[in-house]
Amino acid sequence: MIPPRWVWHLRDAQGDEMTEPRCPVFTNRFDAEQWLGESWRDLARQGASVAELYNDGTQAAAGVVLSTEVAPPPR
Template sequence: MGWSWTYETADGTPTGGRSPEFENRGDAESWVGETFGDLVEEGVDQVRLFDGDTEVYGPMSLHPS
């Protein structure tokens, strides 16, 4: 299993979306840093990072604070 992001609305409701899987955390973090603008346009407000089925951190807002 690899590293991936799940997508949520601002109130924590899952959108059903999930990122591609990545071999390592660094690649997953780079990807979300490069694509967060597209995710926001698609209605994603925050993400959670998973290593396989284990949540590593989140929620992380995609909006400026």
């Protein structure tokens, strides 16, 4: 039996899918989400604006916005 494949697809600010940086393939969702939690700052610095999680070629969740900008506090 082949384990499920979880992979992040990255999009730039224009919404185009990025070919670099490459994301590893994971056998479970937990590991994929943990990796993104550890890597999102570096990915954002490399131009990624959104990360979309796919499971065996099907999008598994809404995209995650990657931004290193701090939002102003609410007034």
